[in-house]
Amino acid sequence: MAVEKQEYVKAIPPKENLSEWYTAVVLKAELADYAPVRGCMVIRPYGYAIWELMQQELDRRFKETGHKNAYFPLFIPESLLQKEAEHVAGFAPQVAWVTQGGQETLTERLAVRPTSEAIICTMYAKWIQSYRDLPVLLLQWNNVVRWERSTRLFLRTMEFLWHEGHTVHRTAEEADQEARLILRIYQEFIEGWLAIPVLVGKKTDSEKFAGADYTYTLEVLMPDGQALQAGTSHFLGQNFSKAFGIKFLDRDNQEKYPWQTSWAVTTRLIGALIMIHGDDRGLVLPPKVAPYQVVIVPIFYEDQQNVLEKARELAQRLAGRFRVHLDDRPEYTPGWKFNDWEMRGVPVRLEVGPRDVAKGQVVLVPRVGNGKVSVPEAEVEVQVGRMLDEVQAQLFKRAKAFLDSRIFPASTVEEVEEIMTVKKGFAKVLWCGKLVCEETLRDRTGASPRVIPLDESETGSCVVCGQPAGILVYYARAY
Amino acid sequence: MAVEKQEYVKAIPPKENLSEWYTAVVLKAELADYAPVRGCMVIRPYGYAIWELMQQELDRRFKETGHKNAYFPLFIPESLLQKEAEHVAGFAPQVAWVTQGGQETLTERLAVRPTSEAIICTMYAKWIQSYRDLPVLLLQWNNVVRWERSTRLFLRTMEFLWHEGHTVHRTAEEADQEARLILRIYQEFIEGWLAIPVLVGKKTDSEKFAGADYTYTLEVLMPDGQALQAGTSHFLGQNFSKAFGIKFLDRDNQEKYPWQTSWAVTTRLIGALIMIHGDDRGLVLPPKVAPYQVVIVPIFYEDQQNVLEKARELAQRLAGRFRVHLDDRPEYTPGWKFNDWEMRGVPVRLEVGPRDVAKGQVVLVPRVGNGKVSVPEAEVEVQVGRMLDEVQAQLFKRAKAFLDSRIFPASTVEEVEEIMTVKKGFAKVLWCGKLVCEETLRDRTGASPRVIPLDESETGSCVVCGQPAGILVYYARAY
Known part of the structure; x- marks a missing residue:
């Protein structure tokens, strides 16, 4: 595998x-x-x-x-x-x-x-x-x-x-x-x-x-x-x-x-x-907009019928509360399916094999993090719900940490340039409000003014002309 | 009024x-x-x-x-x-x-x-x-x-x-x-x-x-x-x-x-x-596709506040099961509202006035038929549901009776012509399958072949050429 x-x-x-x-x-x-x-x-x-x-x-x-x-x-x-x-x-x-x-x-x-x-x-x-x-x-x-x-x-x-x-x-x-x-x-x-x-x-x-x-x-x-x-x-x-x-x-x-x-x-x-x-394995979807929130992969060995029946029963149980897909295609191995659904970004994978059936449990694997767990079958709705909430929260947290790590205050044009070319992210600057300064900064750094925040304010001197400035602007290169 | x-x-x-x-x-x-x-x-x-x-x-x-x-x-x-x-x-x-x-x-x-x-x-x-x-x-x-x-x-x-x-x-x-x-x-x-x-x-x-x-x-x-x-x-x-x-x-x-x-x-x-x-009073909407299935018109006299409160309470109660609109605009009379919502085709009107409030009842008026009734407030969900079902059924029944009354068998081109110009409806004819006969009928009557029914069959002679014919066709003038 x-x-x-x-x-x-x-x-x-x-x-x-x-x-x-x-x-x-x-x-x-x-x-x-x-x-x-x-x-x-x-x-x-x-x-x-x-x-x-x-x-x-x-x-x-x-x-x-x-x-x-x-x-x-x-x-x-x-x-x-x-x-x-x-x-x-x-x-x-x-x-x-x-x-x-x-x-x-x-x-x-x-x-x-x-x-x-x-x-x-x-x-x-x-x-x-x-x-x-x-x-x-x-x-x-x-x-x-x-x-x-x-x-x-x-x-x-x-x-x-x-x-x-x-x-x-x-x-x-x-x-x-x-x-x-x-x-x-x-x-x-x-x-x-x-x-x-x-x-x-x-x-x-x-x-x-x-x-x-x-x-x-x-x-x-x-x-x-x-x-x-x-x-x-x-x-x-x-x-x-x-x-x-x-x-x-x-x-x-x-x-x-x-x-x-x-x-x-x-x-x-x-x-x-x-x-x-997304990551090196492919797409990662936040549960709230994932077409399939849970994919069920039955693991076949000799005890096939048993496992399939259980997988179907679980799919039916979960379908009332989540968007569920049962991947029961016989022509693909479980390993192939794991990779395929990871690549397609499904937030939670539910595995069920003969030993799980015997023990009355299932295995849940989140698309991000190391949260693989075996849970009792009786708790499957609650545990799937919990894991989806965790994936949703973790994705936001990860993206927020990235954003926060890429906002850099800058007080000179050179610093803005360095942020654009080396650090890569938002340059937070003060601006006097004159178009000529905006254009100068744009020309010299390739960045454009993206947003004047609503909930922050500062005063100081303009990043370009050095005159008194009261407008905070986030600059970045843009798509 | x-x-x-x-x-x-x-x-x-x-x-x-x-x-x-x-x-x-x-x-x-x-x-x-x-x-x-x-x-x-x-x-x-x-x-x-x-x-x-x-x-x-x-x-x-x-x-x-x-x-x-x-x-x-x-x-x-x-x-x-x-x-x-x-x-x-x-x-x-x-x-x-x-x-x-x-x-x-x-x-x-x-x-x-x-x-x-x-x-x-x-x-x-x-x-x-x-x-x-x-x-x-x-x-x-x-x-x-x-x-x-x-x-x-x-x-x-x-x-x-x-x-x-x-x-x-x-x-x-x-x-x-x-x-x-x-x-x-x-x-x-x-x-x-x-x-x-x-x-x-x-x-x-x-x-x-x-x-x-x-x-x-x-x-x-x-x-x-x-x-x-x-x-x-x-x-x-x-x-x-x-x-x-x-x-x-x-x-x-x-x-x-x-x-x-x-x-x-x-x-x-x-x-x-x-x-x-639709009818002379305007639009008539089948309940299943009516944006508002029920419009509530409070009838104000002196006891205004009382009536309005009751109307709001009813609107809230019904909103869980039906698409409801409360027309509480003070600048229009109840009579004006009745006409306006009739013109807009709302299937059921619910009237509530001071006497209704006192008696613990409401008045329901269907958009079609003579089914105006007073019903106890406690039964309002059931009675509204029943009336919506009746309106839905009645609309289909009325349209079906009209369709049935406008299907006319025809065995000559002249009869088809009469159906198109006088009786107005579908002419049901037998056709031999030759394009020339189809075109002749079209040219002489202004009708086009609309449909060869799936669940009916007949044999006889072609309405145009009189040769043996096994294809039943409904002709009509078309939009």
């Missing part, structure tokens, strides 16, 4: 070679595959099942907080996209254009939506008349397209899946509260479900969403020390309501422009999940 | 004027709206909630029968679409083409998927090697685009939502079984959940899916006597596996082409639902 194991594992490069490791894991675990269209991917059933679990939980939280789902068209006429000046400038270079329908050449090009503000605001202008119509709290789960030059499975693809929320409010305060509520939902979800710690805060002006007043962001640290933007929640101010003519009659009988937000997370979160938790 | 009611209802034309009535109901019940893109629609939250309930139930049935969800790209390179000759001939005239990406003019046009056989089969050719890889049972919930000339909210739109299943099997028998399994799932769902009776069977060759060997269909009769294709399940034979080079090594060590199916239902089912069950 040792030989077999070695050969199996050889198929995946060590995680040190992060880029090759990542692609190998995505392909071998059958999460996704390259599509025969440049820059696009196919999400295979195992990867899609993760997305469905993510959707269910987020959708539950959105509905609980009063949001509703809707669906807006895929196509946006060019003239609508052009209504908000910053917005079109930001997105036009990335748009795929439909110019022909059937035999007909279109008189106006249709953008395949890169995001849906333009079409949704057009409808809001029609639907919203009075303060009684507010707030409007809608989102859609859909596909969007951005014409990207270089792409990478899950992390950056021309087409991706996401939800996009679009809300409208009477006051600026309400809109900011909404943007922060969503930020909190995202943080709770990404940390609590995906077991990925995040830095939360605001973007600098140069990094905000095209058309927003400001953007809240959640930033993740990847194993190579680069940052990934995991989700954003934008305070749009009145930019879109003015551009699209959304007006309402307020309680005081005055016609006013409402305040808006928009927000999104995408299938790129699956890429973060893979990179952050 | 009588005056108010009358005025409210005036806003919807009588159902006799089916086309105007339909559009008015869709817009006023806020199911959907016209989008600022020709032929596209916006599905509003109330309409989308119906779609979500439909999705949940179908998805549950698909998963229960071993199917898994995946996601394939929106774009299909033109060269792939052209691989299966009949398929491209059938779909090319309806394709929206992307020809530009960012600033770049594409060297090959990309079709916005009208259906995904071409891209999915390309992946299947890569994934499938051995009989051990079969069956493959995948589907995706997604959007597709067909460049239609004339469109109608839900019933025919350029972009629509659907699922598309794509399965691959070792043998022709297995593939046919799969196509029939799906047909049965669709029938159970459309009849049991949407309360719409269907005629099930096969399409004639001229009406089958472009690229299929044969197509199973479910046909619905609309109130104007025209037929609507509600769902299809295609036996693709080996047409796509040969065109796309999908091969597997079978148990006998021979390389073979597998057998395939594909199948779909779309958001057009929502259009059928609206047209079939």
